[in-house]
Amino acid sequence: MLRILLNTVLRSLYRQKAYSLMNILGLATGVTCTLLILIWVEYETGFDKFHEDIDQVYSVYESQNYADGDVFSVYSTPAPLAESIKRTFPEIKYSTRMVTTWGQLILSADGKSFVEDGGKIVDADFFQIFTFPIVEGEKENPFKEENSIVLTEKLAQKLFGELDPIGRKIEINSKFDYVVSAVIQNPPANSSITFDFILPFQFFGKLWAYDLNDWEANTFHTFIKVEEGVDSDDLAAQLQTYIKDRIKNSNVDLDLQAFVKYHLYAINTNKVGSIWYVRVFLLVAVLILLIACFNYMNLATARSERRAKEVAVRKVVGAQRKGLIGLFLGESIFFTLISLGIAVVLVELLLPVFSDLTDRDLSLGINNIKFLFSVSGIVLLTGIVSGSYPALFLSSFLPIHVIKGVSRKDSALLRKVLVVIQFSMSISLFICSGIIYQQLKFLRESDVGYNKNDLIYIEMADDFNSIYPKLKNELIKIQGVYWVTAANQMPVNFTNSTWDVDWPGKIKDSEDILFQLSFVDYDFIETFEMNVIQGRGFSKLHGGDSLKFIINESAAEKMNMVHTIGEPLQIWDYSGEVIGIVKDFNFNSLQVGVEPLIMMRNPAAFKYIGIRIGEDVEPILNKIRTVWDSTVPDIPFTYRFLEEDFKYFYTAESRMSKIFISFTIIAFIISCLGLFGLVSFVTERKSREMALRKVFGANMDTVFQLLLKEFFKWVMLSNFIAWVLSFFVMEWWLKGFAYRIDIGIGIFILSGFVSLLITFLTVYQQIWKLALKTPVRVLKYE
């Protein structure tokens, strides 16, 4: 029986090449998209799972509660926390702090120096919590000695080449001597924690003046590994008030997050977590597969005329309905299997492109049982879903009707409903990707409140204040360099904040608000071309300006200041006065609104040099390089364009939007196949009517208009459904942005136009085919 089934399917596949091709292509495209998305989802959800006992590892994070109702969640925690909770709670087996080396360090070995910024500073327990494999050297405790450094294989190779790195000396910033104690495997691409080298925590105290007993400053990630079987909810409940118990009036709650969630579930509520994309793309995968299934149903039932005789004959010679349902389901599963074969080849071909698009190192998980299992499930489900309706429909034919030529109960309505759903889904995807594209374009191009073009910045590794004044003097002399300034952070990356701010009229505690805090030098406002609304920027002309503050509009508003200039303000122990207000500018992604900001001049904290240059970039950069090399010969010249960093804010989004748009196009193509199926079905059904009309003098124009009118009706209905659906979905999505576009009518009109155009072309092509047939041929075979 199976042989006959296979023979029938293969022969009808061969005999009706165009139809089979459409069917298989539709399914193969759907399965390809689904596979690609699944591979990506598998990758995203598999982050960090290579660590042993990863279920016992947690991040400790803070939720800061503010007077204005804001809850600000951060992974940054106080320095003493890790050790303190480990001592207090026996459930906690290991704990470590982790901080990225702030800025660049100069690592010198064997007489060569390299500027490196990929370092992590951790406690010794780090190696017990995370199981990055150590390939050489001290495996149990790489930080037995205080001056140990652990290198990745990559950095070890870079610093020492083929030499054995273990026991070799590395000089950091020409001040500190460290010895390589271990070489660790390069962190895999699906690791949330990445590094080139790891330093023991004591290094932090050596390099930066920082009170490591301060419970109020939050700087470090804290990770813990609990004993097996510990209930994390219980532990989290006990931890919740741990900071409040130590600091009176603290607004901080502690909580735990399983480390496996670290990658996908960002705790910072201002940021869209990757899980959002995972969900959206899973939905897209389901939609595309559904569209492909509907497509199959449409095409399969559209050919029902041709299958009717076969069904009748089989029934006459003894086939039961159940057997026929099995036959047609078998056929659709067979089609899906062929499609899977093609899809696997397509996936292999497309994976490099898709990996580029997603910026992930993706591969087809042939050896991943779970993945293979889900793929088999998908194939079976796709086969059953797409074969279900044709099987029920075709097997219901009564042989007597076929033999007598009685027209059967029509399934046209259901087919139209399928095409309407299919088109509604594709048009929705079309509109959504259009709006996403517009929104991202808007974010990229909107005014951020300063001039981000023609601005470079240099990150200094060390000894800022011994180099900067001299450097600035020289740089400003260069023709094409307009302004030079310094700051502790650039407006693409403001991370410092404090709530320890006092101003006249503040109601103590109840008005604790989180202020962004930035330390900037003279000429900062001028270099970034920000707009001063009141007062002035920091300037040498006014002396040190050391206890003066510049605030932004939002801060003035929050503090309810009436006469701002000259108002007293206190941050921590610094008491001073406000000398200027700048118009709000964005110092983070535009997804996030502008927060209240205070700027003060504190040269001790400076780390970056910002330079406003002219448009003729290359020669100016060369001159800057020459000045740098003569002033700071030991350190290689590295710089960045602010505009490039700004683009980086939206890389995830624009990457996702590119993928989204690609899948939309695919969904649209599959839907067009579905429409093609429906149109060919209807023209086949109507060929007798058309032939008769022709016999009695109708020309093809009339016939064409008749058909077109019918299909336009359905496509317009799909448009209407899609418009409403996508409008609400996109309104919801845009709500997540502090700065957003208003949804315009253009994209809706465009979607209508495109879908009608496709309909027009499809109908035209089919009618043309029909027009070429002479009526007598159609009528004769009726």
Next chain:
Amino acid sequence: MINTKNLIKVFRTDEVETTALNNVNLEINKGEFVAIMGPSGCGKSTLLNIIGLLDNPSEGELHFNGYQVENYTERQRTNLRKENIGFVFQSFNLIDELTVFENVELPLLYMKVSGAERKRRVNEALERMNIAHRAKHFPQQLSGGQQQRVAIARAVISNPKLILADEPTGNLDSANGEEVMNLLTQLNEEGTTIIMVTHSPSDADRSHRIIQLFDGHIVTENMRQKL
């Protein structure tokens, strides 16, 4: 073998009611060769389809081999049909995607006959219909006469007690028609009951009995001398 009592078949659409068969009483014995004749639309094929259990009568009784079958379910009718009845149609009704061999084999598949046995029987039937050399061909590659011989091979493969033929020579030229009629006559001589709808008097001449239908009624029944 077949017995009908007051068989009525009415076709209804929203506004029109057509009586295709009106009080048809008929008895056909085992081994008979019966021809049903009459003008177009007189109910010949309707009667054949009801006897072949492809259609239900609106009223009346139908007895097949002693069983009263007019109220049988689809499943019961299918089972009865596949064991007992073979069909030959005017338009052959072969499945285009199957070879000659596979088309003939089809009824045996639904009877769950073993592979070796199927092969033996199909080859035998094809030999008998003188079409064995075309076993691997597809229906479209054959002439009309050849196609009809394949259809007859398919009809007899399950050794049915009854063969229903609806204008079996209607689409054939005279030479091929003659050949098909020879085959049917031969089958009848071997004991198979045959009921044939035909417009052709010469084909009808092969039968034992001619039933004339007119507007759903049996108007005459002529017993014929066996040739």
